[in-house]
Amino acid sequence: MANKEILLVVDVFSNEKEIDKEIVFQAIESALETATIKRHVNQIKVRVAINRKTGDYLTYRQWDVVAANPQLDGDVEFPTTQVLLEVAQMDNPNVKVGDVVEEEIESVEFGRIAAQHAKQAIIQKVREAERKKIVDAYKSRVGELVTGVVKRVEKGNVLLDLGGHVEALIARDDMIPREAVRVGDRLRGYLKDVRLEARGPQLFVTRTAPELLIALFRLEVPEIAEGTITIMGAARDPGSRAKLAVRSHDPRLDPVGSCVGMRGARVQAVTNELAGERVDIILWNPSEAQFVINAMSPAEIQSIIVDEDKHSMDLAVSSENLSQAIGRGGQNVRLASQLTGWELNVVDASKANQNSEAEIQKVTRMFVEQLDVDEDIAMILAEVGFNSVEEIAYVPVSEMLEIEGFDADLVDELRSRAKDALLISAIAAEEVIETAHPAKELLEMEGMDNELAYELANQGIITMDDLAEQSVDDLLNFSGMNKDRAAKLIMKAREPWFA
Known part of the structure; x- marks a missing residue:
């Protein structure tokens, strides 16, 4: 059936919407298929094929080839859309179960299609194509x-x-x-x-997003776009305050000044774009402690204590600068923490000094007692950062030789005494465990037996409180213990806590 009107519709939609003609052809085929199905009382399967060059189209009715169903006396479940394999093979011996067989039927006139349905089908296809085109363009x-x-x-x-x-x-x-x-x-x-x-x-x-701040500075600062200056990180409290870390690959170029611009023009342009958000430009530093000090600007940091294990730093500031370092609602320290990746704790310098001095005195006394050294040497060890006998015993010799006034003989003697002290301590601890007796309350606790109680005591679990602090996994290593028993014993030991 020839229909030049189809080609006209395809051209109009394709040109106006700037989409592929094939998509419009598929939309018209779908509309013709729906119109054909509506002409039949029973639900049938239909395929319409339009010749892309002439506009001619043919309509085919389709059946799925299925095997005989014994429960239906060898018939099919859906006679309008299914055909038995034996019947289909009468026309084509090569047909198999799962194939689709077709028969040409009379086509509906394109001009007689329900106008609204055809229009909606075409528009829907066009919209889908437009949306996919947008996604492809912006992905x-x-x-x-x-x-x-x-x-x-x-x-x-x-x-x-x-x-x-x-x-x-x-x-x-x-x-x-x-x-x-x-x-x-x-x-x-x-x-x-x-x-x-x-x-x-x-x-x-x-x-x-912090990425917006970075993108805006890349737009405003040519040195960033050129790669002479690199943005190392950004943190934002949107609409209020932000911090941006930068570094320069040219020692002659000031990265902070370049980002600020003449009379603050560049940073002001970014601030205006972000609804007045104030931006602090921070100089990045390969030393993490110095980077943190820079990030805490404008607050002045007096001293830093770094905890590598917890990935945190304690920052000591003077009492008058304490509120500035923390910022309104903790804003300054929070942004600095986000920017550097460290957990930052701001403390009063005077209190920190007192705590530090007390800690040094405590460690000094410990070294005097355990290493049998005079107070001057013990204090030097404490002041340079040694906190335990284990550190002295196993720290590289080169590090101890860097201490002013320490020579190889002194270092060897200190390491030897530290190892002896550790050995004595380990032996004493083992003796305590071997002679340990469980507390009466642990022996008499419901669910406990003598053998298990003494086994627990040998591992340092002597009282009900000791047992209450354990986890189920901790107890599974003991003989005759399974998860249920471990859980019951722990909960029984914790009953006094709740009481």
């Missing part, structure tokens, strides 16, 4: 700045018109708090996600 741009005009504001969510019938959503959580936005305003944002969805916007933009 490679995730992580870039996008600029658009505010089209609509609904319950804090902002719809941006990016041009070319492309829209992006800035969710309420991705908007800068208390930022006044009106329809028609031009906004920049960071494209964080692009995904194909059935309805609504498919491009998702944020104005709160």
